[in-house]
Amino acid sequence: xxxxxxxxxxxxxxxxxxxxxxxxxxxxxxxxxxxxxxxxxxxxxxxxxxxxxxxxxxxxxxxxxxxxxxxxxxxxxxxxxxxxxxxxxxxxxxxxxxxxxxxxxxxxxxxxxxxxxxxxxxxxxxxxxxxxxxxxxxxxxxxxxxxxxxxxxxxxxxxxxxxxxxxxxxxxxxxxxxxxxxxxxxxxxxxxxxxxxxxxxxxxxxxxxxxxxxxxxxxxxxxxxxxxxxxxxxxxxxxxxxxxxxxxxxxxxxxxxxxxxxxxxxxxxxxxxxxxxxxxxxxxxxxxxxxxxxxxxxxxxxxxxxxxxxxxxxxxxxxxxxxxxxxxxxxxxxxxxxxxxx
Ligand code: FA5
Numbered sequence: 619x620x621x622x623x624x625x626x627x628x629x630x631x632x633x634x635x636x637x638x639x640x641x642x643x644x645x646x647x648x649x650x651x652x653x654x655x656x657x658x659x660x661x662x663x664x665x666x667x668x669x670x671x672x673x674x675x676x677x678x679x680x681x682x683x684x685x686x687x688x689x690x691x692x693x694x695x696x697x698x699x700x701x702x703x704x705x706x707x708x709x710x711x712x713x714x715x716x717x718x719x720x721x722x723x724x725x726x727x728x729x730x731x732x733x734x735x736x737x738x739x740x741x742x743x744x745x746x747x748x749x750x751x752x753x754x755x756x757x758x759x760x761x762x763x764x765x766x767x768x769x770x771x772x773x774x775x776x777x778x779x780x781x782x783x784x785x786x787x788x789x790x791x792x793x794x795x796x797x798x799x800x801x802x803x804x805x806x807x808x809x810x811x812x813x814x815x816x817x818x819x820x821x822x823x824x825x826x827x828x829x830x831x832x833x834x835x836x837x838x839x840x841x842x843x844x845x846x847x848x849x850x851x852x853x854x855x856x857x858x859x860x861x862x863x864x865x866x867x868x869x870x871x872x873x874x875x876x877x878x879x880x881x882x883x884x885x886x887x888x889x890x891x892x893x894x895x896x897x898x899x900x901x902x903x904x905x906x907x908x909x910x911x912x913x914x915x916x917x918x919x920x921x922x923x924x925x926x927x928x929x930x931x932x933x934x935x936x937x938x939x940x941x942x943x944x945x946x947x948x949x950x951x952x953x954x955x956x957x958x959x960x
Contacts, residue, residue: 624681633685640678648675713960717824717948720936721806724826727850728804731843733828736805738789741768745777746788750910752866759866764812766821782810785929786827787867790903793829794911799923800832806932817944824932829903831918831925837870837902840926844900848876851935857883859894868901868927879938888943897935900928 620640627633640647652671659667714722725735738746753760755776763784771779789805805827813821830839845858857877865871875896878889885891905920912918933945940959942948947955 620678620681624685627685628691630686633682636685637682641682648678710957711960713956715948715956716936716940716942716959717932719959720939721824721826721932723851724847724930724932724935725804725806727847728802728828731802731846733802733804733830736789736793736803737807738783738786738792738805740783740808740810741780742783742788743777744779744781746791747781747783747785749777750791750907751787752904752906752910757866759864766810766812783807784811785809786825787927787929789827790829790867790927791907791910794831794918795914798915798917799925801925802830802832804828815946817946818934818937820933820945820949822949823945825929826932828928829925830927831903831923833923835902835924835926837926840900840902840928843926844874844898844928848874848897852876852879852938855882860900863899863901865899865901867904867907868899869904871899871901874898874900874928876938880941895938897938898928898930900926902926 623636623639627636638646643649648671651674655667656664656671729735747765748757748760749755765784766782768780768782786805786807786809789807793801793803793805807825807827808822809825810822813819815821828843830843841858841860848856848858856879859875860872861875863871863873873896875894877883878886878893878895880886880888881893883893885893889895903925908918908920908923908925912920917923933948936942936948937945
């Protein structure tokens with residue numbers, strides 16, 4: 619009977635019906651059979667009845683398996699056919715954000731020179747962000763980096779108060795406290811300032827800090843290193859020049875300009891006709907900074923060692939590399955902008 623029924627199965631619904639009729643747990647024919655036969659059988663006949671029942675059950679199960687495996691009809695398959703030779707619609711692939719990419723590129727340039735990579739906290743203490751970087755309390759240079767402070771800190775001593783770091787320079791001190799000289803490290807990271815946003819300023823931006831400390835490090839080493847880095851980032855025809863500047867934590871200090879990559883130094887709108895664009899600050903580490911580091915690591919004795927440091931704005935470098943004229947685009951999340959970097 620089961621064989622006959624199975625031979626007529628042509629649709630998935632009929633197969634399911636067959637399963638229910640024969641193998642259904644409550645009302646199935648096999649269930650009824652086992653209830654009536656096995657339970658009422660004489661004890662000495664049970665063994666054989668059981669074996670024959672199991673044989674029957676596996677016949678029905680394999681009939682069901684064959685019927686289910688037979689699948690839908692040829693016409694049903696033809697109706698659902700997919701042409702796998704058609705070109706697919708391409709989904710959007712994620713891509714590295716241009717700021718992340720630029721930051722990694724800068725780090726790579728210095729890693730190739732033997733620099734290691736460090737990080738530090740974005741919520742920083744006044745001590746690391748300012749005091750240990752030789753901005754004493756009340757020093758006017760603090761005003762050059764308008765600071766976003768964490769609320770309700772007034773009861774703490776000034777040096778312990780928390781703020782959003784205004785530059786990556788505090789990680790110089792954190793690194794020196796952990797590692798004796800010699801030291802070569804780059805520190806990529808996010809920084810914040812209480813500044814109005816415009817085409818070239820953002821209240822949140824990124825810097826890559828560099829610090830090199832050893833015996834006999836000179837300003838020539840600083841110039842050579844940064845000139846190499848700018849050529850590695852912008853191409854070998856780029857020129858650099860150094861202008862006197864001021865940072866409390868370096869002496870002497872300099873601002874570094876590169877020849878405008880848009881006009882090759884002739885003068886254009888991007889470089890305000892000057893032929894040069896300012897990209898970063900740098901200088902020789904001030905002995906006062908080494909004195910703070912020497913409190914934890916006596917090796918930072920300014921009589922024995924010297925060093926240079928620099929800090930570059932990643933957005934400014936990315937704007938130059940990719941010809942972006944408004945810094946706000948990096949933070950807009952606008953897919954039309956971001957897709958260009960995919
Ligand atoms: C500093 O922050 C120093 N810590 C850099 C430094 C480190 C000097 C080590 C010496 C030794 P400054 O405030 O100039 O310096 O910022 C450094 C760079 O960050 C600038 O050259 C610029 O490229 C970028 N930058 C500054 N402010 C902004 C801003 N609001 N938006 C985007 N980029 C900015």
